Amino acid sequence: MRRLFPVTDQTVTSPPGAAPRSGEVQGDARADREWTLAELAAAYAYPEPHSGRREPWLRANMVSSLDGAAQHDGRSQPISCAADMRIFGTLRGLADAVLVGAETVRQEQYRPARAREAFAARRAAAGQGPAPAIAVVSRGLDLDFTLPLFTSPLVPTLVLTGAGAPQERVAEAEKAGARVVIAGEGASVDPARAVRALADLGLTRLLTEGGPRLLGQIVAAGVLDEMCLTLSPMLTAGDAQRIASGPAVAVPERFTLAALLEEDGFLFGRYCRT
Numbered sequence: 338m339r340r341l342f343p344v345t346d347q348t349v350t351s352p353p354g355a356a357p358r359s360g361e362v363q364g365d366a367r368a369d370r371e372w373t374l375a376e377l378a379a380a381y382a383y384p385e386p387h388s389g390r391r392e393p394w395l396r397a398n399m400v401s402s403l404d405g406a407a408q409h410d411g412r413s414q415p416i417s418c419a420a421d422m423r424i425f426g427t428l429r430g431l432a433d434a435v436l437v438g439a440e441t442v443r444q445e446q447y448r449p450a451r452a453r454e455a456f457a458a459r460r461a462a463a464g465q466g467p468a469p470a471i472a473v474v475s476r477g478l479d480l481d482f483t484l485p486l487f488t489s490p491l492v493p494t495l496v497l498t499g500a501g502a503p504q505e506r507v508a509e510a511e512k513a514g515a516r517v518v519i520a521g522e523g524a525s526v527d528p529a530r531a532v533r534a535l536a537d538l539g540l541t542r543l544l545t546e547g548g549p550r551l552l553g554q555i556v557a558a559g560v561l562d563e564m565c566l567t568l569s570p571m572l573t574a575g576d577a578q579r580i581a582s583g584p585a586v587a588v589p590e591r592f593t594l595a596a597l598l599e600e601d602g603f604l605f606g607r608y609c610r611t
């Protein structure tokens with residue numbers, strides 16, 4: 338793993354394996370080796386609270402191919418890599434809650450988040466539970482509530498839905514042990530209200546793992562603070578979704594590059610709302 342941005346006197350400028358050119362910095366001690374989870378956690382730390390008060394911070398983590406595909410054969414794994422999965426795990430290890438669309442839960446067969454030793458001390462010091470809560474966003478609640486995601490998570494799984502959600506499905510979710518949170522007037526969840534509802538539960542370090550339809554609404558609602566984007570050095574063609582879909586925003590929203598890491602040709606960008 339190499340840090341390409343911000344550029345410092347520790348930034349490696351030689352390609353892997355090449356002898357440094359004359360006058361070139363020898364390089365970061367972390368270059369060209371796998372970063373530890375602690376190093377990744379430091380690189381992806383959430384912003385510190387302002388004046389003692391922690392405001393919700395919503396970051397997204399998505400992977401895209403060079404030609405913009407967010408999946409291949411219905412899953413993101415074929416365009417991911419080991420380093421991407423380490424960052425995926427790190428972002429979960431830092432989060433209070435993971436907001437995810439029901440279709441991603443169904444297609445990617447979501448399981449409860451694990452408690453990982455590497456993040457235990459950091460989470461305890463930050464006053465977090467052993468693992469993030471998975472917060473599934475759904476209108477119809479057509480979810481298999483017999484799955485471990487609902488019946489045996491370390492911290493109760495949340496189901497975010499609208500006030501118009503089918504009551505028998507709400508009852509099924511609650512019977513399985515999920516906590517149902519109403520965050521919209523009709524069938525749909527209002528993303529801004531969802532963020533506020535999670536913050537009211539003390540969940541302010543928020544991560545969304547998409548999918549594209551949910552992320553599109555989060556972007557349109559103007560509540561995304563940070564985009565963690567893995568650019569995979571692959572081309573897929575076809576008609577896969579992009580990382581965010583749905584109606585376009587009126588004016589493209591500008592984000593600022595905060596950091597760029599590289600491993601094995603994959604780029605890991607962190608962009609914050611300007």
Ligand SMILES: NC(=O)c1ccc[n+]([C@@H]2O[C@H](COP(=O)([O-])OP(=O)(O)OC[C@H]3O[C@@H](n4cnc5c(N)ncnc54)[C@H](OP(=O)(O)O)[C@@H]3O)[C@@H](O)[C@H]2O)c1
Nearest residue numbers: 399400411438439440441475476477526547548549550551
């Ligand atoms: N490249 C990546 O990083 C990445 C990340 C995640 C997923 N993916 C891929 O993306 C695909 C799935 O994504 P997707 O865009 O089709 O679906 P999605 O965004 O994961 O889920 C869509 C579903 O979420 C619920 N939903 C969305 N907006 C809602 C709202 N405002 N209120 C209430 N419920 C709402 C609805 O669930 P109900 O139908 O239950 O009502 C809707 O059908 C999969 O192929 C997955 O592999 C890729």
